[in-house]
Amino acid sequence: QLKPAAAAAAAQSYPTTHEQIQSPADTQNFIDNQFIASQATQWIDLHDPATNNLVTRVPQSTDAELKAAVDSAAKAFPAWRDTSLLARQQIMFKYVALIREHWDRLAASITLEQGKTFADAKGDVLRGLQVAETACGITTQLTGEVLEVAKDMETRSYKEPLGVVAAICPFNFPAMIPLWCIPIATATGNTIVIKPSERDPGACMILAELAEKAGFPPGVINIIHGSAKTVDFIIDEPRIKAISFVGSNKAGEYIYTRGSANGKRVQANLGAKNHAAVLPDCNKNHALNAIAGAAFGAAGQRCMALSTLVMIGETKDWVPEIAERAKSIVMDGGFEEGADLGPVISPESKKRIEELIASAEAEGATILLDGRGQKPAKYPNGNWIGPTIIANVKPHMKCYTEEIFGPVLVCLNVDTIDEAIDLINANEYGNGTAIFTRSGATAGLFQKKIEAGQVGINVPIPVPLPMFSFTGNKKSIAGGGANTFYGKPGIQFYTQQKTVTSLWKAEDAVASRASVNMPTHS
Ligand code: NAD
Numbered sequence: 381q382l383k384p385a386a387a388a389a390a391a392q393s394y395p396t397t398h399e400q401i402q403s404p405a406d407t408q409n410f411i412d413n414q415f416i417a418s419q420a421t422q423w424i425d426l427h428d429p430a431t432n433n434l435v436t437r438v439p440q441s442t443d444a445e446l447k448a449a450v451d452s453a454a455k456a457f458p459a460w461r462d463t464s465l466l467a468r469q470q471i472m473f474k475y476v477a478l479i480r481e482h483w484d485r486l487a488a489s490i491t492l493e494q495g496k497t498f499a500d501a502k503g504d505v506l507r508g509l510q511v512a513e514t515a516c517g518i519t520t521q522l523t524g525e526v527l528e529v530a531k532d533m534e535t536r537s538y539k540e541p542l543g544v545v546a547a548i549c550p551f552n553f554p555a556m557i558p559l560w561c562i563p564i565a566t567a568t569g570n571t572i573v574i575k576p577s578e579r580d581p582g583a584c585m586i587l588a589e590l591a592e593k594a595g596f597p598p599g600v601i602n603i604i605h606g607s608a609k610t611v612d613f614i615i616d617e618p619r620i621k622a623i624s625f626v627g628s629n630k631a632g633e634y635i636y637t638r639g640s641a642n643g644k645r646v647q648a649n650l651g652a653k654n655h656a657a658v659l660p661d662c663n664k665n666h667a668l669n670a671i672a673g674a675a676f677g678a679a680g681q682r683c684m685a686l687s688t689l690v691m692i693g694e695t696k697d698w699v700p701e702i703a704e705r706a707k708s709i710v711m712d713g714g715f716e717e718g719a720d721l722g723p724v725i726s727p728e729s730k731k732r733i734e735e736l737i738a739s740a741e742a743e744g745a746t747i748l749l750d751g752r753g754q755k756p757a758k759y760p761n762g763n764w765i766g767p768t769i770i771a772n773v774k775p776h777m778k779c780y781t782e783e784i785f786g787p788v789l790v791c792l793n794v795d796t797i798d799e800a801i802d803l804i805n806a807n808e809y810g811n812g813t814a815i816f817t818r819s820g821a822t823a824g825l826f827q828k829k830i831e832a833g834q835v836g837i838n839v840p841i842p843v844p845l846p847m848f849s850f851t852g853n854k855k856s857i858a859g860g861g862a863n864t865f866y867g868k869p870g871i872q873f874y875t876q877q878k879t880v881t882s883l884w885k886a887e888d889a890v891a892s893r894a895s896v897n898m899p900t901h902s
Contacts (some may be wrong), residue, residue: 386541386587389538393658394484394485394488394489395488396488396491396715397434397715398428398430398492398713398715398759399431399637400430400713401428401433401434401435401471401492404422404434404435404436404437404551404692405436405584406418406437406439407426407436407437407438407439407582407746408439408579408582408585408587408791409439409441409445409449409602409603409604409605410588410589410601410602410603410898411445411448411452411602411603411604412448412452412598412599412602413592413596413597413598414598415463415588415589416445416535416583416813417495418439418440418441418442418445418605419444420439420440420441420445420554420594421438421440421442421683422439423437423438423440424437424438424439424440424606424607424631424859425437425576425672425808426438426493426578426579426580426581427492427726428492428493428495428762429494429495429722429723429724429725429726429753429760429762429763430495430713430714430722430759430763431577431713431725431759431761432696432762432763433761435492435493435503435582436493436582437579437662438581438605438606439605439606439612440605440606440609441604441605441606441610443613444605445604446573446604446606446610446613446617448572449603449604450573450600450617450619450620451573452598452599452602452603453544453572453573453599453600454544454571454599454619454621455460455599456543456571456598456599456600457543457544457570457571457599458650459597460566460569460571460597460599460620461541461569461598462568463569463597465518465519465522468518468566468567468569469516469518469519469567470595472512472514472515472516472518472563472566472567472592472594473516473597474511474519474586474593474594474595475563475590475594475596476509476513476516476775478590478593479505479509479512479587479590479592480509481821481823482507482586482590483502483505483509484502485548485589486501486505486555486583486586487501487502487504487505488501488715489554489580489582489585489586489880490504490505490554490555490580490582490583490724491714491715491772492582492715493554493579493580493581493582494551494579494580494582494721494722494725495553495722495724495725495763496678496679496681496714496722497714497719497720497721498714498715499676499718500678500713500722501555501751504553504554504555504556504583505555505556505559505583507553507556507559507843508553508555508556508557508558508559508560509559509562509606510846511559511561511563511564511846511866512559512562513846514563514846514847515563515564515567515867516567516707517839518567518568518837521871522539522568522871523540524536524537524538524873525537525541527742529881530743530901530902531836532543532882532883532884532885533881533882533883533901534881534882535603535744535780535879535881535882536880536882537877537878537879537880538877538878538879538880539871539872539875539876539877540875540876540877540878541568541569541730541874541875542570542621542622542874542875542876543619543644544566544571544572544573544619544620544621545561545564545570545571545573545620545621545622545623545624545730545874546572546573546574546614546620546622546623546624547561547565547572547573547574547575547585547624547625548575548577548578548623548624548625548626548627548631549561549574549575549577549623549626549627549633550577550615550626550627551577551579551580551681551725552678552681552682552683552725552785553626553682553893554576554577554580554581554582554584554711555583555584555585555587555662558574558576558583558587558625558869559587560624560850560865560866561574561624562574562591562601562628562695563567564586564873564874565624565631565848565868565873565874566596566600566868568874568875570604570622571599571600571601571791571874571889572600572601572602572875573602573603573604573614574588574601574602574603575603575604575605575606575607575610575611575614576605576789576855577627578605578606578607579725579726580725581603584603585603587801588601588603588729589696593613596616596756599690604699606883611631615635615638615642615644616638616642618642618798620644621644621645622644622645622647622873622874623635623639623644623646623647623648624646624647624648624730624865625646625648625649625685625781626649626651626790626865627649627820627857628650628651628783629650629855632648632649632650632858633648633650633858633901636648636859640792640859644776645863645873646858646859646863647750647856647858647859647863647864647873648857649683649850649852649856649857649865650852650855650856650858651683651783651785651809651811651855651856652683652684652685652687652783652809652811652812652833652852652856652859653687653688653780653783653809653811654684654685654686654687654688654809654811654812654813654814655684655686655688655689655690655803655804655807655808655813655814655832656671656674656688656689656813656814656815656816656840657690657692657797657800657801657813657814657815657816657826658671658689658690658691658692658695658698658816659690659692659693659695659797659816659817659819659822660693660694660695660816661817661818661819661822662695662816662817662818662838663816664698665839666816666838667816667838667849668698668701668702668705669705670686670704670814670838670839670840671686671695671702671789671816671840672705672706672709672767673840674686674814674840674841675687675689675767675787675789676709676720676721676767676787676789677705677720677721678722679722679723679724679786679787680784680785680786680788681720681724681725681766681785681786682841683852683856684812684834684841685782685785686789686812686840687784687789687790687842688779688780688789688790688791688792688807689702689789689790689791689792689833690792690793690794690800690804691792691793691794691801692795692796692797692799692800693795693796694802695806696791696793697844699748699769699771699791700748702769702789703749703769705799706749706767706769706789707749707767707794709721711755711756711760711764711767713756713762714757714760716758719765721766721787721867722761723759723762723764723765724763724764724765724787725763726763727763729763729785729786730763730764730765732786733739733765733784733785733786733788734752734765735751736778736779736782736784736786736788737768737770737779737788739777739778739779740773740777740778740790743774743776743777743778743779744750744771744772744774744777744780745770745771745774745777745790746770746771746772747768747769747770747771748769748770748771748791749766749767749768749769750768751765751766751767751768751787751788752766752768753847754766758793765786765787765788766784766787767787767789767791768787768788768790769788769789770788770789770790771790771791772791772793773791773792773805774792775797775806777790777801780792780887781840783809790822791902792863797822797825797826798902799815801826801829801830804830804831804832805829805830805831808854808855809854809855809856810831810832810833810850810852810853810854810855810857811832811833811834811852811855811856811857812832812833812835812836812841812842812843813830813832813834813835813836814835814836814838814840814841814842815827815836815838815839816833816838817838819830823837831853831854832853832854833851833852833853833854833856833857833861834850834851834852844867846866846867846869847867849864849865849866849868849869849870850865850866850878851864852864852866872875881901
């Protein structure tokens, strides 16, 4: 077993190069505001995707550890629920300030474990921080409603916390996704158990440490680790009332179905295939830059990556120009100055992506730009794939029907905007889409007819800020999109509504005889 990491030591320094991991420390559980070395017998090795050097070992937390985390959250709940909103808000203010203070450290952990560039990792943290900042307004967001429904009678509605909730997170946004959950769940009075991705839990561990510093009482935020076994524990543990999941369809559909059958609320954001429709009247320079950035940024490992181009009419001739822009994207270790693009998460992921590129070739598409076999000189052992563009793709091809989740842009050609809309709507995913045009009328038509849940008009990655909600559609979200992350629906998800109807009448006005009819309040 490797030496357990001392949380305090980790707080003082953090690696800013890929070479600095000399003596890896095991990842710990975080229960009752304590970092606790796991007694696990099974460990998951976590490698830096740029070097494949060992960064840490992540435990498959034991049954006793999983239970201890829920015990802690359940024990903390009554007092946390009764903590005044203003006191919770003060803690959230401190939490926000600490995340900002430790921004670089969080980003460095992400670059090391996940591979994305340091600048991009800072964005990962910021998009989560914005949710925490918005949660500081909980005092006005949690207000209920009141209506005088009849003379002397009123109905009030309250939003009450659920109890213990859980979050199961993906690898691609190690800070943002935990921060979609922690601030809203806790500000609304719940306690939370989080299972970060076993592939990059480091940022979540730092978030836990900062939560303790901010003043969250023991048990309000707990972290456990592992893979499917931990997920099954969460799904089946009766004290967990709600599950927030972000990740693939395979895991998410299973968690949604079994979690719902167990009577839990489940919100589950799933996979994607995001299309951009490009019209000849668009601002060409803006569109081509936006597309190249959104297709290849974060090595295409964003659920809102713009992975599919629908070139309308003459714009099909622009694809080589996108390839020219893609060639100027610098692939390098995420800490390196000037790096635009990091590695993909694992050797398995690299292999899967390369196989999908090969399948496109075999099915008759054109590999216009081939990123296979490219690697930066300094990092020969990383999981590298350079920007890849596949042209002349047809909807039946595997590279179109499957989510690639790598730096690969697939391009299809159509003649009209109507054909583009039909093509995009025929795709089973519906996370995001974008249109590039100067015509308000065309954009309006697209916006109205398109079935994707998040639409960008000349905006390549239209992820809404936290005052709105993350509104995927179709196969990109489980349960028909009824439960969406953050914003007003996020508060709704983490609270139970209670309505109270009361009658206050002067004593002599109260009827002397029992009424057996259904009260109508009229
Ligand atoms: P993943 O489904 O492999 O893992 C997500 C979580 O589920 C992890 O914590 C993992 O431990 C767990 N898990 C994995 N397989 C499981 C199984 N068989 N049974 C139970 N639990 C399991 O997803 P990932 O590879 O980490 O993330 C990439 C995926 O997430 C992509 O499909 C991407 O589109 C999606 N994603 C979606 C959004 C969104 O908001 N729609 C955001 C980010 C990522």
